[in-house]
Amino acid sequence: xxxxxxxxxxxxxxxxxxxxxxxxxxxxxxxxxxxxxxxxxxxxxxxxxxxxxxxxxxxxxxxxxxxxxxxxxxxxxxxxxxxxxxxxxxxxxxxxxxxxxxxxxxxxxxxxxxxxxxxxxxxxxxxxxxxxxxxxxxxxxxxxxxxxxxxxxxxxxxxxxxxxxxxxxxxxxxxxxxxxxxxxxxxxxxxxxxxxxxxxxxxxxxxxxxxxxxxxxxxxxxxxxxxx
Amino acid sequence: xxxxxxxxxxxxxxxxxxxxxxxxxxxxxxxxxxxxxxxxxxxxxxxxxxxxxxxxxxxxxxxxxxxxxxxxxxxxxxxxxxxxxxxxxxxxxxxxxxxxxxxxxxxxxxxxxxxxxxxxxxxxxxxxxxxxxxxxxxxxxxxxxxxxxxxxxxxxxxxxxxxxxxxxxxxxxxxxxxxxxxxxxxxxxxxxxxxxxxxxxxxxxxxxxxxxxxxxxxxxxxxxxxxx
DNA sequence: ACCTGAACACCGTTCAAGT
DNA sequence: ACCTGAACACCGTTCAAGT
Numbered sequence: 001x002x003x004x005x006x007x008x009x010x011x012x013x014x015x016x017x018x019x020x021x022x023x024x025x026x027x028x029x030x031x032x033x034x035x036x037x038x039x040x041x042x043x044x045x046x047x048x049x050x051x052x053x054x055x056x057x058x059x060x061x062x063x064x065x066x067x068x069x070x071x072x073x074x075x076x077x078x079x080x081x082x083x084x085x086x087x088x089x090x091x092x093x094x095x096x097x098x099x100x101x102x103x104x105x106x107x108x109x110x111x112x113x114x115x116x117x118x119x120x121x122x123x124x125x126x127x128x129x130x131x132x133x134x135x136x137x138x139x140x141x142x143x144x145x146x147x148x149x150x151x152x153x154x155x156x157x158x159x160x161x162x163x164x165x166x167x168x169x170x171x172x173x174x175x176x177x178x179x180x181x182x183x184x185x186x187x188x189x190x191x192x193x194x195x196x197x198x199x200x201x202x203x204x205x206x207x208x209x210x211x212x213x214x215x216x217x218x219x220x221x222x223x224x225x226x227x228x
Numbered sequence: 229x230x231x232x233x234x235x236x237x238x239x240x241x242x243x244x245x246x247x248x249x250x251x252x253x254x255x256x257x258x259x260x261x262x263x264x265x266x267x268x269x270x271x272x273x274x275x276x277x278x279x280x281x282x283x284x285x286x287x288x289x290x291x292x293x294x295x296x297x298x299x300x301x302x303x304x305x306x307x308x309x310x311x312x313x314x315x316x317x318x319x320x321x322x323x324x325x326x327x328x329x330x331x332x333x334x335x336x337x338x339x340x341x342x343x344x345x346x347x348x349x350x351x352x353x354x355x356x357x358x359x360x361x362x363x364x365x366x367x368x369x370x371x372x373x374x375x376x377x378x379x380x381x382x383x384x385x386x387x388x389x390x391x392x393x394x395x396x397x398x399x400x401x402x403x404x405x406x407x408x409x410x411x412x413x414x415x416x417x418x419x420x421x422x423x424x425x426x427x428x429x430x431x432x433x434x435x436x437x438x439x440x441x442x443x444x445x446x447x448x449x450x451x452x453x454x455x456x
Numbered sequence: 457a458c459c460t461g462a463a464c465a466c467c468g469t470t471c472a473a474g475t
Numbered sequence: 476a477c478c479t480g481a482a483c484a485c486c487g488t489t490c491a492a493g494t
Contacts, residue, residue, distance in 0.1 A: 005457085005458060005459075005494095006458085006459070008458080008459085030485085030486065030487080031486085031487060031488085032485090032486075032487090040459075040460095041459065041460050041461075042487090042488095043459075043460070043461080043488085043489090044458075044459050044460075046487095046488075046489090047457080047458060047459070048458095052487070052488065053487070053488090123355045123356075124352035124353075124355050124356075125352075126401075126405075127351045127352050127355070127401055127404060127405065128351075128352075128404065128405065129405070130405045130406070137417075137421050137424060138420075138421075140421070140424050141420070141421040141422075141423055141424050144423035144424055144427060145422075145423045148423055154427070154430060155430050155432045157423075157427060157430075158427055158430050158431075158432055158437075159432055159436075159437050159440045159441065162399075162402060162437050162441065163395070163399075163437075163440070163441030163444060163445070165398070165402060166395055166398035166399040166401070166402050166441060167391070167394055167395050167398055167441075167445075168398065169397075169398035169401050169402065170393070170394035170395055170396065170397035170398025170399070170401065171390075171391075171394040171398070173354075173355055173394070173397050173398065173401070174390060174393060174394050174397065176355060176356065177354070177355065177356065177357070177358045178358070189365075192366075192369070193365050193366075193368070193369040194369075194373075195369055195372035195373045195376055195385075196365060196368050196369050196372055199372060199382070199385060199386055202382060202383050202385075202386050203386075204383045204386055204387055208387075209386075209387050209390050209391075212387045212391070213387065213390065213391030213394060213395075213445075213449075216391060216445065216448035216449050216451075217391070217395075217441075217444065217445050217448060219448050219451075220444035220445060220447050220448035221441075221444050223444075223447075233475095233476085233477060233478075234477085234478070236477080236478085258466090258467065258468080259467085259468060259469085260466090260467075260468090268478075268479095269478065269479050269480075270468090270469095271469085271470090271478075271479070271480080272477075272478050272479075274468095274469075274470090275476080275477055275478070276477095280468070280469065281468070281469090
């Protein structure tokens with residue numbers, strides 16, 4: 001009786017794909033391996049993602065980008081009881097966040113960074129894909145609303161949101177790139193690089209680096225004289 | 229007589245690989261296709277990159293990251309006359325850049341952004357690879373020297389350089405992600421996203437967005453009270 | 457509707473061989 | 476030293492078929 005209808009859902013496929021990506025790396029995510037992990041023939045996946053692997057990648061990006069997602073069964077128990085049927089439920093204009101605008105922006109940045117770092121191996125997928133989802137729209141609305149409340153208007157709002165998004169994305173890439181490299185090769189540190197040599201031992205905490213840059217950027221973006 | 233010694237060099241291989249990546253996309257760069265483009269059997273490439281495709285990818289990242297490279301034969305004529313034998317020549321401590329520190333930082337940012345945008349299709353390679361080259365060290369030295377000249381010291385210098393690098397990297401990713409998406413779906417723009425709706429028509433010039441964010445960040449990083 | 461199984465046109469890489 | 480050619484163990488995807 002377990003021949004057909006193996007209980008495949010998009011969510012189960014995405015979650016399992018992310019488990020493989022996180023554990024073994026993006027390049028080891030193959031349709032055949034994913035099928036094995038789901039205890040299904042690889043070709044069964046095409047029934048849920050008819051456009052193949054590219055469509056699966058799009059779905060993974062959208063999934064990870066949805067920062068506000070409950071984030072329940074990631075890596076813990078299996079996702080046997082979580083039917084995520086969330087249509088038709090959130091039509092109201094979303095209860096306004098009571099926190100001041102700068103706290104909201106900091107929270108957004110922290111959440112976004114955390115979501116990306118949690119699936120660092122999937123990051124290459126994010127470069128040429130932008131999720132066209134309500135969650136993405138919600139994110140943009142949060143940024144625009146906060147910067148407007150901070151006193152900006154028009155193009156300044158759009159520019160500020162772009163700068164903040166750039167910074168967080170780049171910071172995550174930076175943190176991920178730093179991993180797995182042998183600090184600084186002392187071999188190459190000769191007289192041509194005096195400043196690098198002098199600061200060789202300075203390794204500030206990554207989280208502190210992120211926060212310091214974020215603070216500086218937010219301060220500058222919302223300073224009264226910021227309309228260039 | 230043209231059976232052996234087809235004149236393969238690392239540089240020729242990298243340049244041709246980049247041409248394929250830029251023209252057809254990263255996924256279409258295969259060893260066989262690259263061999264065809266070089267008019268050589270695919271397996272010949274392994275003689276110059278014994279560790280295979282991964283090593284070739286590393287070399288591509290190092291090549292593109294070397295912003296100060298002459299940048300001659302990219303896409304123009306073929307590279308028949310450019311033997312880049314540059315060892316043992318640059319031992320002197322590099323003539324100091326006469327420009328003020330903020331100009332140097334802006335120039336670095338502009339150069340880096342341009343280099344990345346010129347090979348946007350190769351960007352996914354940059355996420356988990358950091359070139360361990362002299363050129364990379366030179367870049368870091370430029371940043372550290374400029375921020376020191378701006379009045380920072382110690383961890384503040386490292387943090388400022390990290391923030392600037394994050395911003396530029398993220399800005400490029402942002403610009404690349406923006407391509408090929410149909411603006412904003414008016415379908416999803418209902419009452420829940422009033423700010424996004426209001427700013428729908430505001431599409432500032434990408435270059436201006438980049439510069440505005442860069443200016444704001446530099447201002448904040450080098451402001452007297454920036455030592456958090 | 458949902459999944460299987462065989463098949464096709466590719467991959468990256470190894471290895472022995474040529475010159 | 477530098478390149479070739481065949482071979483191996485994979486890929487993604489199509490397509491006809493099963494239930």
